[in-house]
Amino acid sequence: MQNFNYHQHTYRCGHADLNMTDEDYIQEYVKMGFKQIAFTDHCPEKNRIDKRQNMRMEYQEKDDYLNSIKYLKEKYADKIKIESGYEIEYLPGEEENLRELKDETDKIILGQHFVYDDNKNLKIICLNRTQKFTDIELNRYAEYIVKAMEFDIIDIVAHPDIFMYARNEFGNIERKISNMICKSAEKYNIPLEINLNDIFKNTYYENRKINNLPIEQQRNKLRNVIYPCKEFWEVVSNYNIKVLYGIDVHHRGQIQLFNELVQMANEVIGSKTIAKLNLIEKEI
Numbered sequence: 633m634q635n636f637n638y639h640q641h642t643y644r645c646g647h648a649d650l651n652m653t654d655e656d657y658i659q660e661y662v663k664m665g666f667k668q669i670a671f672t673d674h675c676p677e678k679n680r681i682d683k684r685q686n687m688r689m690e691y692q693e694k695d696d697y698l699n700s701i702k703y704l705k706e707k708y709a710d711k712i713k714i715e716s717g718y719e720i721e722y723l724p725g726e727e728e729n730l731r732e733l734k735d736e737t738d739k740i741i742l743g744q745h746f747v748y749d750d751n752k753n754l755k756i757i758c759l760n761r762t763q764k765f766t767d768i769e770l771n772r773y774a775e776y777i778v779k780a781m782e783f784d785i786i787d788i789v790a791h792p793d794i795f796m797y798a799r800n801e802f803g804n805i806e807r808k809i810s811n812m813i814c815k816s817a818e819k820y821n822i823p824l825e826i827n828l829n830d831i832f833k834n835t836y837y838e839n840r841k842i843n844n845l846p847i848e849q850q851r852n853k854l855r856n857v858i859y860p861c862k863e864f865w866e867v868v869s870n871y872n873i874k875v876l877y878g879i880d881v882h883h884r885g886q887i888q889l890f891n892e893l894v895q896m897a898n899e900v901i902g903s904k905t906i907a908k909l910n911l912i913e914k915e916i
């Protein structure tokens with residue numbers, strides 16, 4: 633079983649558990665036997681482009697964030713390897729600002745939550761499924777991911793299949809852009825993440841409160857899960873791409889439920905595809 637996680641948020645983004653300190657999370661990881669983790673909170677923006685509230689830390693909070701990680705890194709050195717990082721979005725014109733974030737941290741994960749529309753407004757992938765991408769915007773989504781890989785600013789692509797929140801079904805265009813993403817991931821040797829957050833939010837955290845129902849009773853809620861998207865991972869399985877799980881932690885319970893969430897992700901994707909995927913066992 634994977635004993636590392638490179639997708640960890642903090643209270644600073646405004647939508648993770650506000651009562652959890654950075655150290656609280658580390659203690660939970662140590663209890664669960666994890667050997668390496670990276671804090672990859674939603675990055676601050678030097679040019680404020682994403683105007684939503686409670687999505688990411690302010691630019692002034694950056695130093696506190698990095699200092700806290702540095703402190704924990706040393707304090708827990710004999711128990712768990714701790715790295716710094718950010719979850720970023722790629723946008724054309726922001727390359728230099730993104731490179732700055734990369735240069736000051738250990739790991740950058742790409743969580744592409746939006747693209748520019750034709751009028752250079754942000755078209756956001758909304759998790760209430762209200763806003764859909766046009767074919768052009770979907771194509772742009774894949775282009776941005778490819779660009780981020782080409783520019784050498786990312787270590788992992790988080791939830792590459794999140795675009796399904798902005799589409800109604802997995803058809804030819806979805807298949808085409810999935811292949812675009814996979815071709816580049818293979819070429820640049822960048823791992824893709826099977827993200828466990830949508831499963832958590834549809835099962836144990838349904839209605840925004842952790843329930844303790846047994847896994848058998850969680851399973852029938854999996855039909856509402858949008859990612860991982862079975863068809864997307866079938867495409868991935870035809871390539872030589874490294875794959876890893878990302879817990880996308882915003883709550884303590886996600887760390888505690890890691891094994892159950894992985895089990896359900898494998899069930900969503902299907903055992904045949906899982907067997908073909910190149911799931912990495914060693915830390916990167």
Ligand SMILES: [Zn+2]
Nearest residue numbers: 641647674882
């Ligand atoms: Zn988040």
Ligand SMILES: [Zn+2]
Nearest residue numbers: 639719743880
């Ligand atoms: Zn995340």
